Amino acid sequence: MADIPHMDPESFRRHGHEVIDWLADYLSDVESRPVMSTVEPGDVSGMIPSHPPESGEAFSSIMSDLDKVVMPGITHWQSPNWFSYFPSNSSGPSILADLVSSGLGVQGMLWSTSPACTEIETRMLDWMAELLGLGDRFLSTGTGGGVIQDTASSAVVCAMIAARDRATDGKGSSHGGSAHETLVAYTSTQAHSSIEKAAGILGIGRTNLRLIEVDETYAMCPVALGKAIEADLAAGLRPFFVSTTVGTTASGAFDPLEQIHDICREHGLWFHVDAAMFGTAACCEEYRWIQAGCQAADSYTMNPHKWMLVNFDCNCLWVADRSELINSLSILPDYLRNQATTSGAVIDYRDWQIPLGRRFRALKLWFVLRHYGAEGIRSMVRDHVAMMQELVGWIREDGNFELMAPAPLTLACFSHVDGNERTRAIMEAANATGKVAFSHATLDGRYVIRFSIGQWRTSRAHVKAAWELLQSLSVS
Amino acid sequence: MADIPHMDPESFRRHGHEVIDWLADYLSDVESRPVMSTVEPGDVSGMIPSHPPESGEAFSSIMSDLDKVVMPGITHWQSPNWFSYFPSNSSGPSILADLVSSGLGVQGMLWSTSPACTEIETRMLDWMAELLGLGDRFLSTGTGGGVIQDTASSAVVCAMIAARDRATDGKGSSHGGSAHETLVAYTSTQAHSSIEKAAGILGIGRTNLRLIEVDETYAMCPVALGKAIEADLAAGLRPFFVSTTVGTTASGAFDPLEQIHDICREHGLWFHVDAAMFGTAACCEEYRWIQAGCQAADSYTMNPHKWMLVNFDCNCLWVADRSELINSLSILPDYLRNQATTSGAVIDYRDWQIPLGRRFRALKLWFVLRHYGAEGIRSMVRDHVAMMQELVGWIREDGNFELMAPAPLTLACFSHVDGNERTRAIMEAANATGKVAFSHATLDGRYVIRFSIGQWRTSRAHVKAAWELLQSLSVS
Numbered sequence: 001m002a003d004i005p006h007m008d009p010e011s012f013r014r015h016g017h018e019v020i021d022w023l024a025d026y027l028s029d030v031e032s033r034p035v036m037s038t039v040e041p042g043d044v045s046g047m048i049p050s051h052p053p054e055s056g057e058a059f060s061s062i063m064s065d066l067d068k069v070v071m072p073g074i075t076h077w078q079s080p081n082w083f084s085y086f087p088s089n090s091s092g093p094s095i096l097a098d099l100v101s102s103g104l105g106v107q108g109m110l111w112s113t114s115p116a117c118t119e120i121e122t123r124m125l126d127w128m129a130e131l132l133g134l135g136d137r138f139l140s141t142g143t144g145g146g147v148i149q150d151t152a153s154s155a156v157v158c159a160m161i162a163a164r165d166r167a168t169d170g171k172g173s174s175h176g177g178s179a180h181e182t183l184v185a186y187t188s189t190q191a192h193s194s195i196e197k198a199a200g201i202l203g204i205g206r207t208n209l210r211l212i213e214v215d216e217t218y219a220m221c222p223v224a225l226g227k228a229i230e231a232d233l234a235a236g237l238r239p240f241f242v243s244t245t246v247g248t249t250a251s252g253a254f255d256p257l258e259q260i261h262d263i264c265r266e267h268g269l270w271f272h273v274d275a276a277m278f279g280t281a282a283c284c285e286e287y288r289w290i291q292a293g294c295q296a297a298d299s300y301t302m303n304p305h306k307w308m309l310v311n312f313d314c315n316c317l318w319v320a321d322r323s324e325l326i327n328s329l330s331i332l333p334d335y336l337r338n339q340a341t342t343s344g345a346v347i348d349y350r351d352w353q354i355p356l357g358r359r360f361r362a363l364k365l366w367f368v369l370r371h372y373g374a375e376g377i378r379s380m381v382r383d384h385v386a387m388m389q390e391l392v393g394w395i396r397e398d399g400n401f402e403l404m405a406p407a408p409l410t411l412a413c414f415s416h417v418d419g420n421e422r423t424r425a426i427m428e429a430a431n432a433t434g435k436v437a438f439s440h441a442t443l444d445g446r447y448v449i450r451f452s453i454g455q456w457r458t459s460r461a462h463v464k465a466a467w468e469l470l471q472s473l474s475v476s
Numbered sequence: 477m478a479d480i481p482h483m484d485p486e487s488f489r490r491h492g493h494e495v496i497d498w499l500a501d502y503l504s505d506v507e508s509r510p511v512m513s514t515v516e517p518g519d520v521s522g523m524i525p526s527h528p529p530e531s532g533e534a535f536s537s538i539m540s541d542l543d544k545v546v547m548p549g550i551t552h553w554q555s556p557n558w559f560s561y562f563p564s565n566s567s568g569p570s571i572l573a574d575l576v577s578s579g580l581g582v583q584g585m586l587w588s589t590s591p592a593c594t595e596i597e598t599r600m601l602d603w604m605a606e607l608l609g610l611g612d613r614f615l616s617t618g619t620g621g622g623v624i625q626d627t628a629s630s631a632v633v634c635a636m637i638a639a640r641d642r643a644t645d646g647k648g649s650s651h652g653g654s655a656h657e658t659l660v661a662y663t664s665t666q667a668h669s670s671i672e673k674a675a676g677i678l679g680i681g682r683t684n685l686r687l688i689e690v691d692e693t694y695a696m697c698p699v700a701l702g703k704a705i706e707a708d709l710a711a712g713l714r715p716f717f718v719s720t721t722v723g724t725t726a727s728g729a730f731d732p733l734e735q736i737h738d739i740c741r742e743h744g745l746w747f748h749v750d751a752a753m754f755g756t757a758a759c760c761e762e763y764r765w766i767q768a769g770c771q772a773a774d775s776y777t778m779n780p781h782k783w784m785l786v787n788f789d790c791n792c793l794w795v796a797d798r799s800e801l802i803n804s805l806s807i808l809p810d811y812l813r814n815q816a817t818t819s820g821a822v823i824d825y826r827d828w829q830i831p832l833g834r835r836f837r838a839l840k841l842w843f844v845l846r847h848y849g850a851e852g853i854r855s856m857v858r859d860h861v862a863m864m865q866e867l868v869g870w871i872r873e874d875g876n877f878e879l880m881a882p883a884p885l886t887l888a889c890f891s892h893v894d895g896n897e898r899t900r901a902i903m904e905a906a907n908a909t910g911k912v913a914f915s916h917a918t919l920d921g922r923y924v925i926r927f928s929i930g931q932w933r934t935s936r937a938h939v940k941a942a943w944e945l946l947q948s949l950s951v952s
């Protein structure tokens with residue numbers, strides 16, 4: 001192997017220390033960088049040769065191109081001035097756990113292919129269920145259980161598959177033919193686009209997803225849901241699935257889970273809860289009202305990679321009856337048979353997801369939950385909510401802006417009184433300074449600035465400076 | 477934030493160096509560890525508290541539990557004595573690129589959310605297409621293009637969705653209702669289980685996937701494929717998709733792509749190529765025969781995370797017509813609209829995959845391809861093939877074992893002449909020594925030991941020792 005430039009353990013150690021130092025430097029000055037990349041399309045790829053190199057290059061050249069080629073094209077999601085979209089939070093313990101996972105290079109498709117990968121995941125999902133107050137139905141010690149997926153998009157695909165197969169008794173399902181041409185799913189007009197995407201992927205058809213109207217807080221209207229179901233039943237269709245949202249993407253609205261659950265129960269529909277962003281708030285007793293009723297769901301999902309200090313990707317999906325999920329997604333070819341699996345004594349997470357292979361992502365949860373403890377995570381959530389509530393006060397006092405939706409936690413949506421074009425211009429001008437990053441949404445035809453707090457590096461001073469920037473732009 | 481134990485950059489630097497040293501030590505002694513974990517179900521989880529910690533713990537306690545709790549439950553995929561399944565190869569440059577990706581914590585769902593993440597991916601997939609000799613149809617500079625997925629399982633789901641939607645003209649597709657109850661897909665009896673799983677996920681139904689018989693080399697029989705299609709057409713069904721395999725999981729068989737392509741063209745079927753494991757061999761001109769004809773495919777997929785030194789997860793999927801994939805998977809809610817996207821000047825990879833969010837995985841490809849150069853990767857492939865061919869000679873000379881399938885590259889399947897039980901006993905005894913890891917398959921009712929070479933740490937001496945272990949067990 002003499003002619004192949006494999007990186008031996010001592011070279012790995014040396015270069016590893018270089019990369020750690022590079023990253024520590026980056027993380028210590030991320031605040032000083034323009035939050036959003038200002039490159040134009042083609043700028044980055046224009047610096048990369050059109051053809052792959054024949055010969056290997058020195059590690060130092062690659063690292064120097066990291067600064068020269070990559071960094072100008074980076075939008076800094078880890079900046080304390082990141083108020084855009086939802087955060088993709090990260091933390092030292094999570095990054096280092098991910099490094100361990102990459103270095104071990106294990107593959108957790110089966111229990112037997114690395115038992116620690118499976119057993120730590122099962123335990124972490126039980127820990128998380130307890131932290132979030134999800135109730136006993138989702139624990140692995142009963143009929144339920146949790147699994148790590150890449151994103152809430154994949155999670156809802158898996159939940160919807162299990163629901164589809166339940167509704168069709170195996171006909172028109174994963175196993176049988178396509179006897180599901182009359183299935184109908186429901187979510188609100190404010191739900192995440194992944195619900196519609198899932199309906200398309202599964203062959204339900206996007207047009208068979210009903211987007212139920214919302215009330216003045218942008219929460220799903222249960223009466224409208226009930227009417228839509230009745231209308232579909234009357235038309236000979238088969239309602240089977242309702243996806244509710246705990247914190248919508250546009251404005252952070254909370255669907256009334258208990259009322260919706262009553263409707264699901266009445267009609268025998270699968271009840272899914274998407275708490276991707278705001279599920280983390282449920283670590284705090286005082287914010288659990290946002291998802292009262294989720295304990296009765298068939299499936300529940302949230303993303304530690306958004307607000308819980310775990311770097312992307314790490315989504316958690318729980319189901320109340322794991323056998324339904326496994327029945328839909330399990331295939332056991334001979335080359336994967338093994339004693340542990342056939343004994344039934346273990347979990348094989350390949351049967352809980354679309355891919356076969358899987359990283360050791362539970363390590364990230366384990367490191368983060370132990371490093372911070374439940375108290376540390378709760379303190380971060382409370383700090384962020386307090387910052388937002390102070391900001392909400394400032395917005396209310398300001399004559400130029402008006403809040404366009406309730407903002408009880410960490411997301412505020414507001415517009416300039418002069419209307420959409422002015423609001424858009426202010427947001428774009430703010431982003432163009434490089435000092436902040438905001439995103440936008442449209443609520444009832446009104447263009448709104450979304451101010452989302454969730455980065456752990458964000459302090460009151462960052463929020464205040466960002467708000468003062470918006471104010472200064474609103475009066476000029 | 478004083479009461480929250482955030483890891484500041486200097487603590488991250490210190491702990492980062494500790495983790496790098498821990499990993500470098502691990503990688504230098506991975507060979508000395510029992511390859512397969514010997515824990516029993518519950519051993520690992522039994523060492524983890526049932527409830528999450530209230531208070532944060534010292535980083536040193538977490539690291540010490542890594543040794544105590546995690547490592548006994550690890551099966552060492554990176555061991556030079558790993559001959560099981562297919563490898564999940566890794567390398568120093570890849571691990572360090574993954575560390576940079578975790579540390580930057582960017583999210584590449586849109587071009588605008590980190591332009592470097594998208595543009596480097598596009599360029600890397602063009603590099604890879606050139607390296608593998610895929611031809612111009614798959615390049616981003618034409619109508620095609622490539623994208624990184626987690627696994628070949630997800631890749632075939634995406635390809636099959638685009639194929640389904642093409643076959644149904646938007647009716648019974650992602651967009652319309654479910655008018656696809658008569659669609660039929662085809663693959664061989666030796667294809668990976670992910671093809672069947674995809675048919676289930678999409679609502680085609682697993683029973684509408686025809687498993688076509690194979691010839692004596694375990695390659696799909698084109699005549700049988702043609703007959704199956706004719707029979708389905710005669711029955712009023714709608715053939716739409718054929719998945720071929722370049723190196724089957726059980727024995728590494730190569731489907732005859734050119735003949736199958738002719739059939740696909742005649743009937744207007746989507747032609748998918750799954751080269752998950754053996755695609756890497758196509759870096760070498762002399763092994764390109766394994767996928768002659770793949771240049772005419774509608775979609776082609778292979779896994780750098782198997783044999784190309786990129787740590788899991790990193791699958792590459794190419795399509796000849798990217799607009800078909802995007803039409804099936806694109807949804808553009810208002811909160812994701814931005815100038816770069818609406819201008820059409822950029823790629824938004826969220827429209828090429830199931831999830832919305834995505835890691836910066838292209839960095840791993842960039843680091844690996846530059847560190848090794850095309851020559852370095854080719855040398856590794858050639859070394860592995862040479863080792864296997866020497867082993868194949870030893871197997872042929874041995875009176876106790878017989879090869880059960882062709883072994884032209886790096887996978888040999890063989891049985892003991894005394895039959896299935898003896899073969900199984902030998903494999904289990906070998907694995908129980910802790911010195912090696914093999915997996916098995918069943919070929920025509922014969923239990924076979926799969927001896928797969930693909931770890932870069934594996935040398936001729938490791939292969940020889942593993943073979944001698946099997947020999948010693950075969951005569952006792």
